[in-house]
Amino acid sequence: MDDLIKKSETINKLLARYGVKFGIYKNGEFKEQLFPFDPIPRIIKHDEFTYLEKGLTQRVDALNCFLADIYGPKHIVKDGIIPEEFIFSAKGFLAPCDGVTPPKNIYSHISGIDLVQSKDNNWYILEDNLRVPSGASYPMIARDLQRRGAPEAFSDNSVLDNRNYADLLKEVMDHVNTGGINVILSPGRYNAAFFEHSYLAEKTGAVLTTGKDIVCENDNLYYIDYNGRKQRVGAVYRRISDEYLDPMTFYEESVIGIPHIFEAYRKGNVALINAPGNGVADDKGIYYFVPKMIRYYLSQDAVLMNALTYLPYYEKDMRYVLDNFDKLVIKDVAEAGGYGVVFGSSLTAEKKEEFIALLKSQPRRFIAQEVIDFYDLDILDESGKSVPRKADLRAFVLSGDTTRVWPSGLTRFSRNPDSFIVNSSQGGGFKDTWVLSQ
Amino acid sequence: MGIITIDKCDHLFWLGRYTDRVHTTLKYYLKTADLMIDSDPDYYSVLCKKVGIPDIYGSSENFKKKYPFDETDPNSIISSLNRAYDNAIVMRDYIGTETMAYIQLAIDDVKTAEKSNAPIADLILVIDHILAFWGCVNDMIDDEQIRNIIKLGKGIERLDLYLSLDNPVYEVKRTYKRMKGFLIKSKLRYDESIIYTIDSMMKDSEFNYSNVKNLLRNLIQE
Numbered sequence: 247m248d249d250l251i252k253k254s255e256t257i258n259k260l261l262a263r264y265g266v267k268f269g270i271y272k273n274g275e276f277k278e279q280l281f282p283f284d285p286i287p288r289i290i291k292h293d294e295f296t297y298l299e300k301g302l303t304q305r306v307d308a309l310n311c312f313l314a315d316i317y318g319p320k321h322i323v324k325d326g327i328i329p330e331e332f333i334f335s336a337k338g339f340l341a342p343c344d345g346v347t348p349p350k351n352i353y354s355h356i357s358g359i360d361l362v363q364s365k366d367n368n369w370y371i372l373e374d375n376l377r378v379p380s381g382a383s384y385p386m387i388a389r390d391l392q393r394r395g396a397p398e399a400f401s402d403n404s405v406l407d408n409r410n411y412a413d414l415l416k417e418v419m420d421h422v423n424t425g426g427i428n429v430i431l432s433p434g435r436y437n438a439a440f441f442e443h444s445y446l447a448e449k450t451g452a453v454l455t456t457g458k459d460i461v462c463e464n465d466n467l468y469y470i471d472y473n474g475r476k477q478r479v480g481a482v483y484r485r486i487s488d489e490y491l492d493p494m495t496f497y498e499e500s501v502i503g504i505p506h507i508f509e510a511y512r513k514g515n516v517a518l519i520n521a522p523g524n525g526v527a528d529d530k531g532i533y534y535f536v537p538k539m540i541r542y543y544l545s546q547d548a549v550l551m552n553a554l555t556y557l558p559y560y561e562k563d564m565r566y567v568l569d570n571f572d573k574l575v576i577k578d579v580a581e582a583g584g585y586g587v588v589f590g591s592s593l594t595a596e597k598k599e600e601f602i603a604l605l606k607s608q609p610r611r612f613i614a615q616e617v618i619d620f621y622d623l624d625i626l627d628e629s630g631k632s633v634p635r636k637a638d639l640r641a642f643v644l645s646g647d648t649t650r651v652w653p654s655g656l657t658r659f660s661r662n663p664d665s666f667i668v669n670s671s672q673g674g675g676f677k678d679t680w681v682l683s684q
Numbered sequence: 685m686g687i688i689t690i691d692k693c694d695h696l697f698w699l700g701r702y703t704d705r706v707h708t709t710l711k712y713y714l715k716t717a718d719l720m721i722d723s724d725p726d727y728y729s730v731l732c733k734k735v736g737i738p739d740i741y742g743s744s745e746n747f748k749k750k751y752p753f754d755e756t757d758p759n760s761i762i763s764s765l766n767r768a769y770d771n772a773i774v775m776r777d778y779i780g781t782e783t784m785a786y787i788q789l790a791i792d793d794v795k796t797a798e799k800s801n802a803p804i805a806d807l808i809l810v811i812d813h814i815l816a817f818w819g820c821v822n823d824m825i826d827d828e829q830i831r832n833i834i835k836l837g838k839g840i841e842r843l844d845l846y847l848s849l850d851n852p853v854y855e856v857k858r859t860y861k862r863m864k865g866f867l868i869k870s871k872l873r874y875d876e877s878i879i880y881t882i883d884s885m886m887k888d889s890e891f892n893y894s895n896v897k898n899l900l901r902n903l904i905q906e
Contacts, residue, residue: 262792263785265773387781427687435774447777454777459689472690472872 338525700837
């Protein structure tokens with residue numbers, strides 16, 4: 247470990263050399279900046295990872311069953327496990343996806359599950375990201391560079407190699423591919439995660455495209471070369487959100503989507519990774535029901551716990567939320583990226599009153615959670631001193647032939663000592679996640 | 685890789701052009717800076733005229749400070765390097781992270797040189813990294829067509845600049861010959877009659893640089 251700390255400047259130089267950046271818009275201007283990297287890894291012991299692996303696999307399998315059910319027979323609603331208003335009022339529920347079965351019946355191929363560890367060492371799921379979860383490329387390239395900069399850290403510790411992420415991703419793409427090439431569809435250079443899109447394209451051998459060179463003809467997708475020759479596309483790992491994917495089906499003013507791609511998908515002629523419509527399953531309101539889904543679809547108890555959550559939609563929960571407002575964190579289900587998160591204790595009396603009025607008028611829009619006392623991880627501050635900071639873990643679960651948990655993850659931390667918000671867009675950094683092999 | 689779209693051809697071609705623009709103009713800047721020490725303090729205006737950029741500098745000192753480093757000047761060396769980066773970053777899947785890194789390193793070199801107490805000397809590192817980039821293009825990009833499109837961009841840019849900068853005939857001819865080889869191997873569509881005309885002109889030792897430059901503008905077809 248000392249070796250990693252001593253060599254942190256070298257490793258940061260290597261990260262800069264290889265352009266490990268993310269984009270951010272500030273005052274309407276696009277800027278690329280290095281993703282702050284901390285050399286002290288999060289270490290997950292072998293047994294602990296086995297436990298996480300079991301819980302994450304179970305959770306993602308249940309979420310895939312849920313998506314197949316919701317866009318199919320809807321048994322879980324008919325059986326009264328989830329109220330139908332939670333499904334059909336969810337922003338992520340897409341009516342055009344109803345009745346559409348994706349290739350190999352897989353909806354969430356790449357799931358980013360955010361967890362935190364509390365001070366009592368329990369792991370809690372904070373949220374599920376089943377649309378376009380990003381971040382795997384950062385620990386992947388960071389590991390590669392750390393092994394060059396501080397080889398002793400890896401020869402002295404039994405750390406599972408995480409550089410196989412691209413291989414796992416390629417296997418998933420190949421598994422659902424309907425015949426043709428794999429492409430990664432990016433909104434383009436000025437997207438926050440463009441580094442990741444281009445890096446994963448390089449490492450998986452998929453073609454990186456912004457969609458301008460893809461056409462849909464006779465319900466098939468084709469990639470067109472400079473001479474007008476066509477090559478069929480069998481799988482699209484799309485890094486653009488549902489609403490922009492196809493102007494003919496979704497947001498009609500989208501200029502970054504591919505017209506008619508949804509029709510090709512609906513007819514089973516191309517795999518979309520992840521499937522459109524997954525937002526219904528990672529809605530913060532639906533999160534509350536995931537343990538119930540696990541029981542319903544898999545007849546198992548959830549291995550990994552949710553943070554204790556209340557739905558103001560239920561009268562009993564609303565009463566609890568109002569009585570305990572100051573000790574809860576309230577989340578807007580429509581927001582992401584650390585936005586729309588309010589700590590009850592942080593509001594002035596006036597703001598609290600306003601917020602409660604909003605909560606009462608739109609109870610379905612919010613969830614409330616007990617604040618988890620995070621287990622802090624040490625980071626090096628600017629002076630090189632080790633200081634504790636809040637951190638989460640985004641685990642990546644890949645569903646193809648089987649469901650597999652990548653033996654690593656993106657550990658994000660807050661650089662602000664008083665903040666729980668770890669998102670890169672709000673100044674957070676990242677560190678490597680070691681999973682020990684024994 | 686096997687399949688290259690019009691957009692990607694364009695990015696590869698301009699990656700080659702901007703990278704060579706940095707290389708060739710930087711070498712000429714170094715020569716100009718040397719001449720300005722004790723031969724001709726206003727020689728920078730000759731460079732501006734030859735390269736076809738507005739003389740916005742006003743003094744040799746200002747030119748020395750701004751031409752390599754000023755990101756707000758679209759004709760500066762750093763601006764050309766940023767354009768090379770813009771074209772490289774969208775082609776990472778074709779050229780590779782290792783190759784791209786040399787463009788990033790060259791940008792870092794310019795920024796370091798700007799703060800250095802010997803900026804002109806430190807700019808030589810930019811040339812080192814551009815040459816390493818070309819080495820990487822040769823060594824690490826397996827697809828011959830991709831290599832040739834980038835090198836075609838490099839060849840056309842260099843030829844254009846050599847013609848503008850009045851380089852000796854033998855250098856122009858040599859550069860033209862190399863560019864022509866990349867043009868054919870790139871498999872891009874081009875106007876054969878232009879090549880035929882330039883070939884004929886090159887047989888004449890007194891050929892007109894400006895005419896060749898004009899012909900080159902229409903060589904590659906959309």
